[in-house]
Amino acid sequence: MTSPAPPLVEMIGIEKHFGGVHAVNGVSLKLFPGEIVGVLGHNGAGKSCLMRILSGAMLPTGGEIRIRGKTVSFDSPNDARDLGIETIYQTLALADHLDAPANLFLGREIKTRFGNLDDARMLSEARKVLATLNPNFRNLTDPVLSLSGGQRQVIAIARAIYFDVKVLIMDEPTAALGPSETAMVADLVRRLKAQGIGILLVSHDMHDVFELCDRVVVMNKGNLVGEHDIEDVTKDDILSLIIKGELPLDWTPRSAEMAQ
Amino acid sequence: MTEATQAGGGETAGALKFSADTFHRLTALMTLALLIVVFAFGNAAFLSVNNGLTVLLQTSVIGLLGIGMTMVIITGGIDLSVGSVLALSGVITGLSVKAGLPVIPAMMLGVVTGALCGAFNGFVITRMRITPFVATLGMMLIARGLALQLTGAAPVSGLGEPFGILGNGSLFRVVELRENGFPRVVFPGIPYPVILLVIVAAAAAYLLRRRQLGRHIYATGSNEEAARLAGVLVDRTKIMAYVMSGALAGLAGNVLMSRLVTAQPSEGVMYELDAIAAAVIGGASLMGGVGGISGTMIGAFIIGILRNGLNMAGVSAFIQQIVIGFVVIGAVWIDQLRNRN
Ligand SMILES: Nc1ncnc2c1ncn2[C@@H]1O[C@H](COP(=O)(O)OP(=O)(O)OP(=O)(O)O)[C@@H](O)[C@H]1O
Numbered sequence: 053m054t055s056p057a058p059p060l061v062e063m064i065g066i067e068k069h070f071g072g073v074h075a076v077n078g079v080s081l082k083l084f085p086g087e088i089v090g091v092l093g094h095n096g097a098g099k100s101c102l103m104r105i106l107s108g109a110m111l112p113t114g115g116e117i118r119i120r121g122k123t124v125s126f127d128s129p130n131d132a133r134d135l136g137i138e139t140i141y142q143t144l145a146l147a148d149h150l151d152a153p154a155n156l157f158l159g160r161e162i163k164t165r166f167g168n169l170d171d172a173r174m175l176s177e178a179r180k181v182l183a184t185l186n187p188n189f190r191n192l193t194d195p196v197l198s199l200s201g202g203q204r205q206v207i208a209i210a211r212a213i214y215f216d217v218k219v220l221i222m223d224e225p226t227a228a229l230g231p232s233e234t235a236m237v238a239d240l241v242r243r244l245k246a247q248g249i250g251i252l253l254v255s256h257d258m259h260d261v262f263e264l265c266d267r268v269v270v271m272n273k274g275n276l277v278g279e280h281d282i283e284d285v286t287k288d289d290i291l292s293l294i295i296k297g298e299l300p301l302d303w304t305p306r307s308a309e310m311a312q
Numbered sequence: 313m314t315e316a317t318q319a320g321g322g323e324t325a326g327a328l329k330f331s332a333d334t335f336h337r338l339t340a341l342m343t344l345a346l347l348i349v350v351f352a353f354g355n356a357a358f359l360s361v362n363n364g365l366t367v368l369l370q371t372s373v374i375g376l377l378g379i380g381m382t383m384v385i386i387t388g389g390i391d392l393s394v395g396s397v398l399a400l401s402g403v404i405t406g407l408s409v410k411a412g413l414p415v416i417p418a419m420m421l422g423v424v425t426g427a428l429c430g431a432f433n434g435f436v437i438t439r440m441r442i443t444p445f446v447a448t449l450g451m452m453l454i455a456r457g458l459a460l461q462l463t464g465a466a467p468v469s470g471l472g473e474p475f476g477i478l479g480n481g482s483l484f485r486v487v488e489l490r491e492n493g494f495p496r497v498v499f500p501g502i503p504y505p506v507i508l509l510v511i512v513a514a515a516a517a518y519l520l521r522r523r524q525l526g527r528h529i530y531a532t533g534s535n536e537e538a539a540r541l542a543g544v545l546v547d548r549t550k551i552m553a554y555v556m557s558g559a560l561a562g563l564a565g566n567v568l569m570s571r572l573v574t575a576q577p578s579e580g581v582m583y584e585l586d587a588i589a590a591a592v593i594g595g596a597s598l599m600g601g602v603g604g605i606s607g608t609m610i611g612a613f614i615i616g617i618l619r620n621g622l623n624m625a626g627v628s629a630f631i632q633q634i635v636i637g638f639v640v641i642g643a644v645w646i647d648q649l650r651n652r653n
């Protein structure tokens with residue numbers, strides 16, 4: 053499952069320390085265009101930290117990030133966004149007192165010729181993109197504070213895909229979604245993949261991971277303990293990596309097994 | 313975003329929000345109306361055009377301070393320095409006039425002084441990571457001390473007639489000369505401070521509702537981390553709010569000193585509390601993300617009318633403080649009842 057194109061994203065030896073806590077410990081990973089990579093690990097393994105470093109929300113203690121082979125350094129989320137890296141944060145990162153369109157366009161507001169906020173256009177655009185994720189989304193002018201967890205998640209997803217995205221980071225994007233919304237997000241992910249967008253998917257849902265991902269990387273206590281094509285591993289292999297930090301003793305690549 | 317006009321047909325969330333959002337402003341407006349009725353029955357002179365203008369005039373200073381305070385409070389901050397900055401700005405203007413500067417540039421200098429104080433507040437809060445309460449408390453002492461030091465704690469008087477125009481002049485004033493040679497005021501005119509307040513309030517409401525900076529002010533106060541992740545320049549937004557608050561304090565200082573035709577370094581003590589009270593009565597939340605200019609204007613008028621009405625009823629200034637204290641607590645209590653629903 054290697055691609056001849058240069059990696060879209062290359063993270064090399066990323067470190068993140070909080071005092072004595074090594075949240076991320078020399079982690080490297082690659083992401084190619086049109087590839088979906090699952091990022092797995094137990095709670096507190098350092099997945100979100102790694103993702104936030106790539107989205108410019110957190111400064112790494114050490115390591116290097118390359119985008120299409122070029123070394124970059126992100127001082128703010130805007131730097132990453134400028135390169136087409138969009139993020140759905142685990143915390144959703146919504147301004148509770150603003151409504152859905154205001155959140156969707158926060159920091160990238162549509163303006164009229166005179167520099168005023170074009171709320172009418174933002175509302176109609178928001179209505180369009182939200183409808184593709186949840187056809188029942190109606191209370192667009194309510195503050196997001198009063199929306200359900202699933203609706204809030206849909207806004208966070210819409211915000212990431214509305215703009216010109218090249219790399220999509222999804223940190224547990226379906227945690228609060230019902231089955232039909234989850235299915236729509238899965239469809240969306242496949243559509244984006246088909247457009248050549250690279251996706252990093254953090255998830256605890258094995259079903260989603262096996263359904264969508266081309267490759268998985270597993271973190272354990274800040275370390276990268278495994279990186280495998282999805283065909284090479286089973287659910288049990290991954291669980292072993294997540295929990296013990298190593299593969300079962302008798303492991304051989306499953307695809308090789310089948311070829312024999 | 314404020315009025316849930318098209319709350320989706322019959323959805324409970326929408327319906328609740330409609331009442332919750334307008335509830336506070338309605339209660340504030342009703343309180344205002346009730347006060348007017350009560351005071352009007354108490355004293356016939358209360359409803360006269362002249363007294364109306366007096367209330368407007370008195371409210372203009374709290375109103376100007378309250379507008380700046382509202383922006384700061386929406387970002388989740390507080391500005392305790394506005395009363396002192398008002399005094400410092402007025403003193404700078406007064407001293408400049410004394411030194412021979414024409415009135416208009418001198419007043420501009422005063423407003424710029426206020427803006428600089430605000431910029432300092434913003435800098436201390438965003439770069440030195442000091443809480444707004446402490447940072448502006450420091451500025452409260454610094455600005456007051458500067459004002460007193462510069463003037464030797466003495467009022468600066470003899471500033472000339474042009475200095476008094478902003479505070480005492482009015483538009484559309486109609487005076488006719490009677491046969492006995494004495495002038496008679498047909499219409500007292502609209503005082504300049506009132507016109508200034510209306511313009512500033514309209515501009516601030518426009519900024520908060522229609523401009524990107526206003527949207528970012530709300531977002532910053534609502535969820536600072538989310539705003540930062542969305543690419544909002546949170547620090548710059550906060551600094552802008554404090555600069556506007558400082559500049560408006562400077563403007564209010566000029567209005568006040570001009571009305572007295574004297575630069576008083578000890579003016580404006582505790583005005584910050586009136587400004588905070590106006591914003592809070594008007595529905596602003598000290599937690600950030602909530603508030604508006606129309607609410608603050610209602611709040612400022614409630615305080616202004618309470619003061620004026622109680623004055624006319626012969627109630628002492630001490631009792632007035634007690635009453636206003638209860639009003640502030642009552643307003644916040646009503647606000648919490650609203651949020652609990
Ligand atoms: N801002 C912070 N300050 C201090 N420690 C932090 C901070 N953010 C994360 N950590 C620590 O870093 C470690 C990794 O956290 P992280 O959020 O990346 O875990 P995660 O893999 O995303 O877990 P989950 O599955 O629960 O989302 C944890 O031990 C956490 O306590």
Ligand SMILES: [Mg+2]
Nearest residue numbers: 099100142223
């Ligand atoms: Mg996480």
